[in-house]
Amino acid sequence: MTHLSEEELIAFRECEGRENAAIAEHLQECAQCRAEFTQLDTELTAVFAALDTLAVPDPGREYGQRVWQQIASQLQSKSQPSLQGAHGDEQVKWWRTFFVARRVAAFAGLSALVVMAFLAGRGVKDHRVPDTSNAANLREKVLLLAVGEHLGRSEMMLTELSNTETKKGGAKLIDIFAEQKRAEDLLTENRLYRETALEQGDARIANVLDELERVLLDVAHSPGEVTGGQLQGIRERIDAGGILFKLRVVGADVEERQRATPTDSANLHNDRKKV
Amino acid sequence: MTERTVSPREGDAEAIELTLGGDRDAYRVLVERHSASVFRLAFRLTGNRHDAEEVVQEAFLRAYQKLEQFEARANFGTWVYRIAANYAIDRTRKKRIEEARRKEPSMREAESAENSAMNLVPDKQPSPERLAQNVELRKQLELALNTLTQAERTAFVMRHWEGCGIEEIAVTLNSNTSAAKNTVFRAVKKLRNFLAPLVSQMAGARAMGTES
Numbered sequence: 001m002t003h004l005s006e007e008e009l010i011a012f013r014e015c016e017g018r019e020n021a022a023i024a025e026h027l028q029e030c031a032q033c034r035a036e037f038t039q040l041d042t043e044l045t046a047v048f049a050a051l052d053t054l055a056v057p058d059p060g061r062e063y064g065q066r067v068w069q070q071i072a073s074q075l076q077s078k079s080q081p082s083l084q085g086a087h088g089d090e091q092v093k094w095w096r097t098f099f100v101a102r103r104v105a106a107f108a109g110l111s112a113l114v115v116m117a118f119l120a121g122r123g124v125k126d127h128r129v130p131d132t133s134n135a136a137n138l139r140e141k142v143l144l145l146a147v148g149e150h151l152g153r154s155e156m157m158l159t160e161l162s163n164t165e166t167k168k169g170g171a172k173l174i175d176i177f178a179e180q181k182r183a184e185d186l187l188t189e190n191r192l193y194r195e196t197a198l199e200q201g202d203a204r205i206a207n208v209l210d211e212l213e214r215v216l217l218d219v220a221h222s223p224g225e226v227t228g229g230q231l232q233g234i235r236e237r238i239d240a241g242g243i244l245f246k247l248r249v250v251g252a253d254v255e256e257r258q259r260a261t262p263t264d265s266a267n268l269h270n271d272r273k274k275v
Numbered sequence: 276m277t278e279r280t281v282s283p284r285e286g287d288a289e290a291i292e293l294t295l296g297g298d299r300d301a302y303r304v305l306v307e308r309h310s311a312s313v314f315r316l317a318f319r320l321t322g323n324r325h326d327a328e329e330v331v332q333e334a335f336l337r338a339y340q341k342l343e344q345f346e347a348r349a350n351f352g353t354w355v356y357r358i359a360a361n362y363a364i365d366r367t368r369k370k371r372i373e374e375a376r377r378k379e380p381s382m383r384e385a386e387s388a389e390n391s392a393m394n395l396v397p398d399k400q401p402s403p404e405r406l407a408q409n410v411e412l413r414k415q416l417e418l419a420l421n422t423l424t425q426a427e428r429t430a431f432v433m434r435h436w437e438g439c440g441i442e443e444i445a446v447t448l449n450s451n452t453s454a455a456k457n458t459v460f461r462a463v464k465k466l467r468n469f470l471a472p473l474v475s476q477m478a479g480a481r482a483m484g485t486e487s
Contacts, residue, residue, distance in 0.1 A: 010463050014434065015441055015456050043471040044463065048435065050474050051466070054416050056318045059328075063314065064307030070332055071306070075339050077299040156376075160369060175365060 004033045009040050140200075144258045147193050147205055150186070151251040154212055157182045158244055161219065162235050174231050177224035187216040208250045215243050287351040295342060302342075306335050309352050313359045319432040320363040320425075322417060330366065334359035357447045360433070364425040371425075412477065419469040427462035434459050 004012075004026060012023040027034050060066075161179045194209035218237055222230070238244065287308070293301035310331055317330035338345075338355045345354055420428060426448055433439040433447065445455035 006464065007457075007460050010460050010467075011456055014459055014463055017441075017456070040467075043467055043475070046474045046478065047466055047470045050412065050470060051416055051420075051435075054413065054420075056315050057324055059311055059314045064310035067310045067331055067335060068303045068306045071336050071339075072299075072303070074336060075299055075302065077297050078295055078342070156373060159376075160372060163372070178366070178369065 003030065004036070006036075006040070009033070009037050010044075012037075013041060013044065141258060141261045143193075143196060143200060143202075144254050144261065147197070147209075148251060148254040148258060150189055150193055151208075151212075151247050151254065153182075154186050154190070154216070155244060155247040155251065157186065158215065158219075158238055158247075162238055162244070164231060173225040173227060175225050176219075176222065176231070176234075180220060180222060180224055183216045183219035187213065187220050190216060205250065205254070208246050211241055211243055211246065215241065288347060291342065291345060291347075291351060294339075302339055305338075305351060305355075309355055310335070312352065313355060316356060316432065316437060317359055317363055319436055320360065320429060321367065322420065326363075326366070330359050330363045333362050337362065353443060356437075357443075360429050360447045364429055367425045412473075415473055416470070419466055422465055422469060423462050426458055427465065430455060430458040431462035431466070 004023060008019075008023060011017060012020055012027075027037055157179055161176065164174060164176065164179075190209055190213050194206055194213065197203075197206040197209060215238055219234060222234060226234070287305060290301045290304040294305075313331050313334055314327055317327035317334075318324065321327050321330060334355055337358050338351075341358075345351065420431075423431065429447060430444050433444050434441075439447075441452050441455050441459070444459070445452045448455055448458065450458070
């Protein structure tokens with residue numbers, strides 16, 4: 001007699017299926033399988049009871065209303081003539097992008113303020129403080145810190161996009177909406193850092209940010225869902241300029257320069273907080 | 276012209292029709308009606324409140340964007356559920372890739388050793404230790420769920436906690452019923468292997484603690 005496997009016993013306990021009748025019949029007849037099933041049942045009952053103690057927090061009675069308040073501003077009515085038809089999704093996405101962009105602009109603005117405050121402070125402090133070397137170092141360090149973080153996040157997003165799995169068969173659309181949104185976020189910051197680097201006369205960083213901007217634009221302007229072929233095209237464009245390699249090299253260089261720039265770290269943190 | 280409002284009692288189908296007809300606020304009925312259940316699923320899938328809330332918001336935004344694709348005879352709750360599960364799968368997969376890249380292998384090993392079931396506090400001890408043990412148990416349970424792939428976790432959550440049918444799980448996972456069944460099996464087997472010795476050890480220790 002062939003005994004039942006663990007898979008069959010678990011499937012019998014957990015899933016509905018046509019074969020269940022035959023398994024039930026076998027369990028009636030076979031003491032060994034019955035004993036195994038009893039053991040399995042006892043163990044799983046205890047395991048599931050333990051798992052059931054992992055409580056889900058109550059989101060509250062007003063939760064649905066809160067969710068609505070959080071998303072309502074991002075929803076565009078489906079009836080407006082300009083939003084109807086095949087472009088409806090894009091219009092909603094554009095609207096969402098607008099709000100995302102506002103959030104991002106706030107963040108990027110804050111980051112930029114950190115940098116700009118130091119740059120603006122340079123002129124003022126030059127008149128008041130005879131020795132400006134530490135202040136200049138501090139400013140450079142802030143710029144390097146911000147750019148280093150930005151390069152790291154960009155590299156991570158592009159690496160993920162390059163590693164996104166293409167489903168076999170190729171017919172299915174691949175969702176890259178999350179990466180697209182991140183590219184949009186990064187793009188806003190990138191422009192600010194590139195301009196700052198140019199003002200600072202840091203051509204190396206400005207150049208790599210310029211190249212990165214083109215790649216980010218490409219991703220940000222892609223559809224949220226792409227075919228395998230389209231994704232491959234994006235990957236090829238990422239690979240063509242060797243941007244990932246450049247990001248790594250310049251990122252390492254930025255990190256090295258950060259370490260080599262002597263500043264009072266307490267001042268750095270205090271100044272960042274003030275901004 | 277009188278303003279048309281949708282009462283919470285109106286069915287999903289009517290709310291969808293109104294939304295597609297241009298009454299954006301009709302979508303509110305769907306959001307308010309289904310948010311809590313989508314949150315429950317999202318929390319089970321992500322394991323934390325912050326991520327779960329983000330999944331809920333994104334699921335309703337995506338559902339709104341794709342509402343034209345929704346088939347009238349289908350169940351909106353199931354549909355948005357599927358969108359949430361898919362987004363959670365995708366999101367967790369990406370997070371895991373990011374985390375794996377950040378963590379050194381040695382750190383992972385150290386973490387794994389620290390979380391090992393062998394490090395549990397013996398049970399027959401006074402309440403502070405007992406409390407610590409409960410915390411440890413919770414940690415182990417979460418760890419066990421984290422050993423599942425995201426597809427396995429989704430299949431298990433949908434089957435065990437949400438009572439979904441195999442066909443529904445198969446649709447969510449973009450697979451067939453046989454593969455979905457297999458995914459449920461793998462999840463249950465992993466959880467059994469991981470947790471059964473631990474649960475039995477704790478039950479034994481508790482019994483001894485009660486006797487003494």
